[in-house]
Structures are given as C-alpha cells and as structure tokens.
Amino acid sequence: MTRPDPSRLHWASQRPTIVDVANLSGVSKSTVSNVVRNSGRVSERTRERVLESIDILGYRPNALARDLVRRRASTIGVLVGDLANTFYAEMVKLMEVQASGVGYTTMICNTDGDLALERARVETLLERAVRGVVLLQFSGERSVLDELRAAQVPVVVVSCWDDRADCVAVDDEAGMRLAVEHLYELGHRRIAHVTGRLLEDTTRAARFAGYQSAMRDHGLSALKVDADDSAHELVTGSDPVTAFVTGNDVMAVRLVDALEAAGVRVPAEVSVVGFDGIALGAHSRIALTTVSQPRDELTTRGLGLLLERIQSPSGTAPPRLVTLPPTLVVRGSTAPPRS
Amino acid sequence: MTRPDPSRLHWASQRPTIVDVANLSGVSKSTVSNVVRNSGRVSERTRERVLESIDILGYRPNALARDLVRRRASTIGVLVGDLANTFYAEMVKLMEVQASGVGYTTMICNTDGDLALERARVETLLERAVRGVVLLQFSGERSVLDELRAAQVPVVVVSCWDDRADCVAVDDEAGMRLAVEHLYELGHRRIAHVTGRLLEDTTRAARFAGYQSAMRDHGLSALKVDADDSAHELVTGSDPVTAFVTGNDVMAVRLVDALEAAGVRVPAEVSVVGFDGIALGAHSRIALTTVSQPRDELTTRGLGLLLERIQSPSGTAPPRLVTLPPTLVVRGSTAPPRS
DNA sequence: GTGAAAGCGCTAACAG
DNA sequence: CTGTTAGCGCTTTCAC
Numbered sequence: 001m002t003r004p005d006p007s008r009l010h011w012a013s014q015r016p017t018i019v020d021v022a023n024l025s026g027v028s029k030s031t032v033s034n035v036v037r038n039s040g041r042v043s044e045r046t047r048e049r050v051l052e053s054i055d056i057l058g059y060r061p062n063a064l065a066r067d068l069v070r071r072r073a074s075t076i077g078v079l080v081g082d083l084a085n086t087f088y089a090e091m092v093k094l095m096e097v098q099a100s101g102v103g104y105t106t107m108i109c110n111t112d113g114d115l116a117l118e119r120a121r122v123e124t125l126l127e128r129a130v131r132g133v134v135l136l137q138f139s140g141e142r143s144v145l146d147e148l149r150a151a152q153v154p155v156v157v158v159s160c161w162d163d164r165a166d167c168v169a170v171d172d173e174a175g176m177r178l179a180v181e182h183l184y185e186l187g188h189r190r191i192a193h194v195t196g197r198l199l200e201d202t203t204r205a206a207r208f209a210g211y212q213s214a215m216r217d218h219g220l221s222a223l224k225v226d227a228d229d230s231a232h233e234l235v236t237g238s239d240p241v242t243a244f245v246t247g248n249d250v251m252a253v254r255l256v257d258a259l260e261a262a263g264v265r266v267p268a269e270v271s272v273v274g275f276d277g278i279a280l281g282a283h284s285r286i287a288l289t290t291v292s293q294p295r296d297e298l299t300t301r302g303l304g305l306l307l308e309r310i311q312s313p314s315g316t317a318p319p320r321l322v323t324l325p326p327t328l329v330v331r332g333s334t335a336p337p338r339s
Numbered sequence: 340m341t342r343p344d345p346s347r348l349h350w351a352s353q354r355p356t357i358v359d360v361a362n363l364s365g366v367s368k369s370t371v372s373n374v375v376r377n378s379g380r381v382s383e384r385t386r387e388r389v390l391e392s393i394d395i396l397g398y399r400p401n402a403l404a405r406d407l408v409r410r411r412a413s414t415i416g417v418l419v420g421d422l423a424n425t426f427y428a429e430m431v432k433l434m435e436v437q438a439s440g441v442g443y444t445t446m447i448c449n450t451d452g453d454l455a456l457e458r459a460r461v462e463t464l465l466e467r468a469v470r471g472v473v474l475l476q477f478s479g480e481r482s483v484l485d486e487l488r489a490a491q492v493p494v495v496v497v498s499c500w501d502d503r504a505d506c507v508a509v510d511d512e513a514g515m516r517l518a519v520e521h522l523y524e525l526g527h528r529r530i531a532h533v534t535g536r537l538l539e540d541t542t543r544a545a546r547f548a549g550y551q552s553a554m555r556d557h558g559l560s561a562l563k564v565d566a567d568d569s570a571h572e573l574v575t576g577s578d579p580v581t582a583f584v585t586g587n588d589v590m591a592v593r594l595v596d597a598l599e600a601a602g603v604r605v606p607a608e609v610s611v612v613g614f615d616g617i618a619l620g621a622h623s624r625i626a627l628t629t630v631s632q633p634r635d636e637l638t639t640r641g642l643g644l645l646l647e648r649i650q651s652p653s654g655t656a657p658p659r660l661v662t663l664p665p666t667l668v669v670r671g672s673t674a675p676p677r678s
Numbered sequence: 679g680t681g682a683a684a685g686c687g688c689t690a691a692c693a694g
Numbered sequence: 695c696t697g698t699t700a701g702c703g704c705t706t707t708c709a710c
Binding site: 015058060061062063064065067068073082083084086089090092093096097100105106107108109110112120121123124126127128129150151253256257260261279280283284285286 | 354397399400401402403404406407412421422423425428429431432435436439444445446447448449451459460462463465466467468489490592595596599600618619622623624625
C-alpha cells in the first residue's frame with residue numbers, strides 16, 4: 001500500500017490519483033489504467049467496479065503525467081499574428097473547435113508580428129511538447145522554422161506561403177486577377193494597387209504579381225501605392241486613378257476612410273476592392289467588394305495536413321502545398337467609373 | 340551512467356534530457372536543475388560549464404516533467420464565448436500577452452455559449468492542471484463553477500457578474516445611465532431599450548435595470564424591445580420612438596442595419612447608442628455612439644485577481660468584486676430628434 | 679484478465 | 695556548493 005488510506009482525502013483534499021482508485025476498487029494501477037484508456041483487456045465486472053470508484057473519488061486523469069510517460073502531449077500550438085484581426089480570430093476559433101474535435105488541445109499564442117515574441121512562444125510550445133504547430137500569418141523567419149524542425153515538430157503554414165513547410169492558402173494571384181477583372185468589366189482602366197507592411201512579405205509579393213499580370217493582360221500599366229501614403233491625390237488631375245485593389249480588407253477599409261475624409265466618395269468617384277473577406281466588410285454601411293478566402297476550408301485542410309504529419313513518420317517528405325480558390329464577393333464599394 | 344553516451348543523440352535524435360546535460364558537463368542532475376532554475380547555489384565555473392553543455396546539446400527543459408513533479412502547471416485557462424466577436428478576441432489577446440508576461444501559458448477555449456462544450460473544456464483544463472481559469476462571457480452555469488471549485492482552481496469572471504466568484508466588470512447600470520443621459524440632453528424623450536440573447540443573462544438584466552432607472556429619473560416610461568424583433572415600426576406613427584439604447588454594440592450595429600434597410604436614417608431620423616466599444620463602431624462609416632468598456636483594465640485587473648488567488652491560499656475568502664467605470668464615446672449615430 | 683516492475687524527465691529535501 | 699535520494703502520476707512491457 002503506497003498510500004495509507006483513501007480517508008486521506010478527507011483532511012488533505014488532494015486530487016485523487018490512479019492509485020487511490022486502484023486501492024478503492026481492489027485492483028492494480030495497471031487495471032485502472034486499462035479501463036481509463038479503454039484498452040479492452042478488462043472483464044466487465046472489474047471495469048464496472050473501477051468506474052464506480054472513479055465516480056466516488058471524483059478521479060480525473062492527470063494529463064501531465066500521461067503526456068510525460070508517453071513523451072508527447074496531445075496539444076497543438078497555434079501562432080497567430082494578431083488575434084484582434086477578425087480574419088485570424090475566426091480562423092483561430094475554427095482551429096480550436098476542429099482540433100478539440102479530434103482530441104487535441106490548442107495553445108494559442110499571439111505574436112504581434114514580433115519576431116522575439118514569436119521565438120519565445122515557440123520555445124514555450126516546445127517545452128510543453130506540442131505535437132504540431134500551426135502558423136497563421138507567419139513572419140517567415142527562418143530561425144523559427146529551423147527550431148521547429150530541429151525539434152521534429154510538424155508544422156503547417158495556413159493562409160500564407162512558405163516553401164519550407166506544408167502550406168494551405170488561397171491562390172493569391174488568381175484572387176487579384178478576379179479583382180482586376182471585375183473592375184475592368186465595370187469599365188475601369190486606371191487601376192492602382194495599394195499594399196503595405198500589414199501583409200506578410202510573400203503574400204504581398206504574390207498579390208502584387210497577380211495584379212500586375214492581370215493588368216498586363218489588358219495592356220494596362222500597373223501602379224503600386226504604399227498603404228501609408230495618401231491616395232486621394234491620385235484620383236484628381238488628368239488621367240486619374242478610378243479604382244483601387246488593395247492587399248487586404250483592412251487596408252481597403254482604411255483607404256475608403258482616407259478617401260472619404262478627403263472628400264472623395266466611394267464608389268461614386270472611385271471604386272475599391274479588398275482581399276480576405278472579413279466580417280467587417282459585409283456590414284451594409286461598409287459593403288466592401290472583396291476577394292474572399294474560404295476560412296473554414298483553410299483551417300480544415302491545414303489541420304488535416306498537420307495531423308497527417310503527426311501520425312505518419314514522414315520525416316523528410318517534401319512540403320505539400322494546398323492551393324484553394326478565392327472567390328469574388330461583389331458589394332457596394334465598386335461601380336462603373338464616372339464617364 | 341544511466342544513458343550510455345551522448346553519442347546516442349546521433350543515431351536516435353531524441354530530445355536531450357537533464358541527464359545528458361549532467362553527463363556532458365560532469366555534474367549531477369540537481370546541479371543542472373539548479374542552474375536551469377537559477378536557484379542561486381551554483382558556482383560561476385560550474386554554471387558556465389553547464390550552460391555550455393546545454394548549448395551544445397540544444398537542451399530544452401521538459402515542462403511536462405517539471406509541472407508533474409511540482410504538481411501544478413504554469414498555465415491558465417481562458418474560456419471565451421465567441422472568439423469571432425472582436426470584443427472578446429481583443430480581451431483574449433490581452434490576456435495572453437499579459438499572462439505570458441508573468442510566466443503563464445494560456446489555454447484558450449472557445450465555448451460557443453454551449454454548455455456541453457463549456458463543461459468539456461473545463462474538464463480538459465483540469466486534466467492539464469491549470470492554475471487558474473478566466474471566464475469571459477460565462478454561461479453562468481452552476482455546475483461549471485462547482486467543478487472548478489471542487490478542483491480548487493481559482494476562477495475569475497471578467498466582463499460579467501457572478502456572485503460565486505471573483506469578478507471584474509464595468510458598472511452596467513452606470514453605463515446605461517450615461518447612454519440615456521446623453522440622449523436626454525440631446526432632447527430625446529421616447530427612448531427604447533433593445534436587448535436579447537446575445538447577452539449573458541446577468542449582464543442583460545443589469546443593463547436593462549440601468550436603463551429603466553435612468554428613464555424613471557426623468558419621469559419617462561421604459562420600453563423594452565427584443566433584438567430579434569423589427570424595430571422600425573416603433574419609429575413611425577404618433578409618439579414615435581426617437582432613440583434606442585442597445586444591450587451591446589453588435590445589437591446596435593444590427594439595429595442600424597435593419598433600420599436603414601427599412602428606410603429609416605440614423606441619426607437623422609433616429610439615434611442609436613451601443614455598449615462595449617468594439618473596434619467596428621469606431622469606423623467612420625459606422626460611427627457608433629457607445630458606452631465603452633475599458634478592455635485593457637478589465638483584463639489587467641482580472642488577471643491580477645486571479646494571480647492573487649493563485650499565490651495566496653485564501654481558500655474560502657469571499658468573492659471580490661471589482662467595478663470599473665464605463666465611458667461614453669459620442670460618435671455619429673446620435674443627434675437631436677427631428678423637431 | 680490482471681499485476682509487478684521499470685521508468686518518463688524533472689524537482690526538492692537532505693546530506694555531505 | 696554539489697550529489698544522493700525519493701518520488702510526481704501515469705503507461706507499458708512482461709510474467710503469471
């Protein structure tokens with residue numbers, strides 16, 4: 001008898017352990033373990049007796065101990081740039097729900113796009129022996145990925161691209177083409193692209209490339225504008241810009257704000273198209289035409305990829321890339337140009 | 340020698356343990372443990388040698404093992420109703436940042452307001468031996484709190500009220516009074532209150548009470564409207580409602596949408612005041628006048644309360660309530676009534 | 679079908 | 695200042 005008596009529980013209300021359950025039901029630790037884990041080899045009578053003791057004692061398995069001996073936690077880490085951005089918040093929510101659906105607990109870390117924080121959080125996750133990590137809006141820093149690889153922890157990058165890890169994201173170029181096409185059909189010819197630091201590097205480049213090639217296809221000249229610069233001067237003078245496609249919805253919404261603050265009406269005087277499909281844009285007062293990303297599928301596929309890597313020991317298999325198609329959502333921020 | 344040789348690391352790249360470090364630097368486990376935990380009692384020479392070995396081996400402490408032997412994880416759980424709601428997403432973000440600032444990892448759980456999910460998540464958190472739990476938009480279910488109490492895990496309820504646990508939230512009644520006062524001063528006399536299930540019960544009741552008492556103070560009669568009902572009929576006819584105060588910003592925004600869809604202009608024909616101060620409301624196209632909650636302070640105080648409970652064994656100390664003052668933010672959704 | 683034994687990687691007295 | 699010792703609560707062969 002390792003422990004004197006279950007009565008110990010009375011004066012020192014500590015959490016009951018597997019041993020307490022074993023003692024109370026008159027079996028061994030292993031048997032209790034077997035019933036807790038449903039590992040078959042237990043007679044119905046014993047199982048019932050053990051279950052009863054568990055109930056009486058209010059026994060709850062200690063995941064820390066389980067994970068330690070198994071040498072792996074049933075936990076996955078999610079690194080997200082900015083939880084306050086609804087696009088990511090929604091994805092994080094979906095990840096949490098889906099992950100717990102398959103028995104994983106998620107540890108969500110907000111990195112604020114700060115590399116030092118990103119590294120610190122990865123360190124924490126590694127210390128806690130996470131089984132896999134999802135990177136949402138990843139800074140793209142080599143060292144972070146190296147660290148994860150060295151620790152042999154599967155990684156999946158969701159909603160942006162990186163050639164060193166499994167990725168699932170939308171086809172940025174196709175998305176931008178959708179946007180430009182839409183504006184072209186409305187009659188716009190002077191279409192500028194607004195982008196900036198708010199976007200992760202690779203994504204920014206891909207979206208710009210998509211814009212550029214779509215413009216070229218129509219024999220139009222590209223014009224890139226930094227999101228931090230004022231854009232309203234472009235819409236006046238001769239040969240003014242009549243439409244903007246932006247790197248993402250947040251930039252689009254800010255652009256609309258800036259434009260209207262300068263007295264330029266959207267879409268009467270100028271059209272604006274966003275990218276992402278955040279909830280804010282759907283509001284009737286905002287009504288942002290945008291290229292929408294399938295958040296639900298992004299998370300599902302991302303988690304799927306991660307779980308595959310976790311389950312199969314495909315240590316050095318090459319990165320797999322899943323490309324999802326974005327869709328154009330036409331709302332009230334686009335209209336034909338003023339003749 | 341428990342382990343044959345560090346060379347083992349070559350053909351079976353397992354994570355190095357404290358023993359590997361001890362062997363390589365020629366000291367005992369405890370000494371390595373001492374330097375890792377910075378527990379003073381180590382000579383400078385030894386410390387350096389150990390640190391060097393740690394570096395060479397790429398040793399990373401196993402938090403699972405540490406927490407198991409310490410019998411407590413440096414983890415706190417955060418239960419949130421809906422991460423997709425920016426109000427909560429922002430608070431969760433703040434909690435994560437602040438908690439990790441004081442050395443705690445957070446486990447964030449989305450409950451979707453579903454009691455079964457809420458219970459399941461609490462169970463998971465308890466199995467993982469969290470040190471404390473933050474409840475954001477708590478369902479108020481007795482059983483959840485009981486479970487937590489039985490496990491002796493400190494709890495703090497943030498942004499709503501519950502008399503069985505430490506709470507930090509704004510003074511809902513004062514907030515509603517602010518809203519009504521503002522409208523009264525603008526000249527409104529027929530002011531309705533819109534509320535609904537989107538709000539946790541206690542909060543809904545408190546806000547309604549605040550509205551009611553403010554109305555009474557001015558000798559005005561209260562009028563309660565369900566958020567799911569159409570409100571535009573109230574603004575026509577004789578003695579029409581000229582302003583609405585709502586249970587929260589989300590309802591306010593939806594109300595504005597519905598009103599305008601029915602051809603009623605805000606604020607020209609009717610004024611609307613929200614509650615919470617979500618980012619969406621600050622957008623120029625929305626410009627929602629609202630009663631704002633100090634999110635930053637809510638999380639700081641909430642976490643503070645929780646940490647106090649964690650640190651001091653004040654097992655049965657009575658719940659502490661922290662009431663924070665909300666502030667009125669006047670934007671473009673309120674104006675004097677049409678004469 | 680069940681139990682005994684051997685740890686998982688680490689901390690925390692307690693000696694020396 | 696450093697090492698020895700004894701577990702934390704659980705899983706997992708391997709006998710019986």
